[in-house]
Amino acid sequence: MFVDEVIIYAKAGDGGDGCPSFRRESKVPRGGPDGGDGGDGGSVIVQAEENVNSLANIAGHRHWNAERGGHGEGKLRTGRKGKDAIILVPPGTLVRDLARGHLLRDLKEVGDSVIIAKGGRGGRGNKHFATAVHRAPREFEPGTVGEERKVTLELKVIADVGLIGKPNAGKSTLLSRLSRAHPEIANYPFTTKYPNLGQVRVGFDRQFVVADIPGLIEGAHSGVGLGHEFLKHVERTKILVHLIEPDPQDQTDPFDNYRQIHDELRLYDATLIERPEIIVVSKCELPGAAELAELMSEELGKPVLQLSAVTGKGLPELIQTILATMDANNDNDAF
Numbered sequence: 001m002f003v004d005e006v007i008i009y010a011k012a013g014d015g016g017d018g019c020p021s022f023r024r025e026s027k028v029p030r031g032g033p034d035g036g037d038g039g040d041g042g043s044v045i046v047q048a049e050e051n052v053n054s055l056a057n058i059a060g061h062r063h064w065n066a067e068r069g070g071h072g073e074g075k076l077r078t079g080r081k082g083k084d085a086i087i088l089v090p091p092g093t094l095v096r097d098l099a100r101g102h103l104l105r106d107l108k109e110v111g112d113s114v115i116i117a118k119g120g121r122g123g124r125g126n127k128h129f130a131t132a133v134h135r136a137p138r139e140f141e142p143g144t145v146g147e148e149r150k151v152t153l154e155l156k157v158i159a160d161v162g163l164i165g166k167p168n169a170g171k172s173t174l175l176s177r178l179s180r181a182h183p184e185i186a187n188y189p190f191t192t193k194y195p196n197l198g199q200v201r202v203g204f205d206r207q208f209v210v211a212d213i214p215g216l217i218e219g220a221h222s223g224v225g226l227g228h229e230f231l232k233h234v235e236r237t238k239i240l241v242h243l244i245e246p247d248p249q250d251q252t253d254p255f256d257n258y259r260q261i262h263d264e265l266r267l268y269d270a271t272l273i274e275r276p277e278i279i280v281v282s283k284c285e286l287p288g289a290a291e292l293a294e295l296m297s298e299e300l301g302k303p304v305l306q307l308s309a310v311t312g313k314g315l316p317e318l319i320q321t322i323l324a325t326m327d328a329n330n331d332n333d334a335f
Helices: 171-178 227-231 254-268 270-274 289-300 315-331
Strands: 005-011 044-048 063-065 085-089 093-097 103-107 113-117 148-155 159-164 196-202 206-212 237-244 277-281 304-306
Touching: 005 113, 044 093, 044 103, 063 085, 085 148, 103 113, 113 148, 159 171, 159 315, 171 196, 171 206, 171 315, 196 315, 206 315, 227 254, 237 254, 237 315, 254 270, 254 289, 277 289, 277 315, 289 304, 304 315
Parallel strands: 005 063, 044 085, 159 206, 159 237, 237 277, 277 304
Antiparallel strands: 005 148, 044 113, 093 103, 093 148, 196 206
16 A cells, blocks of 8 residues: 555653652761652654655554653662654655644655654752752752644655656556566556556666656646646656657547646646656557657657567667666756
């Protein structure tokens, strides 16, 4: 199950109370105060983890409570610090305060973390209140209350390459041929209901991550269908591979389909159409695919590749084009 948005409630641990204690030993009539400090409460922390690819692991765990700090004890013994509650999420997760709506942190890299609820501070024992004239203080501090907060966790997939196109354009089949991913594939539109990720290895030292973005339709930028749920995952991709089906099942014009997806990206976020784009006519084993690729190349003034994920034709050329595009944009600091 793929989950890309979850609301959680976080409650940090309260700090432990300081201790009002006096030293009591044989033959020590005036031992004086020896109350220890309370321990700090644990915090609730959200952390990006490499082997997590969805928020499904926390979808059924909406309340997160960190451990409270232990109370101070006599003989200047400090209370135990409360244990932190750590929430593991995928890289690319946005952490927002639910009440105010502001972004707490964008966890882009593995190991990035943010404290969403800070633990309470432990109180001081009566030892801290002793003075030259007040030698037997009974004062002590209670621990402070830990923070509590509701936050929204929103995942936006991070990938080097995003596969876009109309439903049934062959994105899932291509992903399965490029990588070891096993997306659902069927002969009907909207088979893919959430992004699938796959890692492509080239030789011993090159690799990149591909995301299969579910099919977009007209009006997706305004939320038609599952538009926003799909489009937000395009934001984190560095290169777009646009697949165009030469003979759509709905009898629409392939060139119009390309323009429609292009317009949806522009209307959702104008910067998306500035991303490097590789245009590919899929299912090139079908009649008319070569003519469509030639026509689109003339109209758009850029190369248009031909690909058959079934036969494997064009796969090596696509991989090399992706690597060359990545290298060119790395040199230009585009990423």
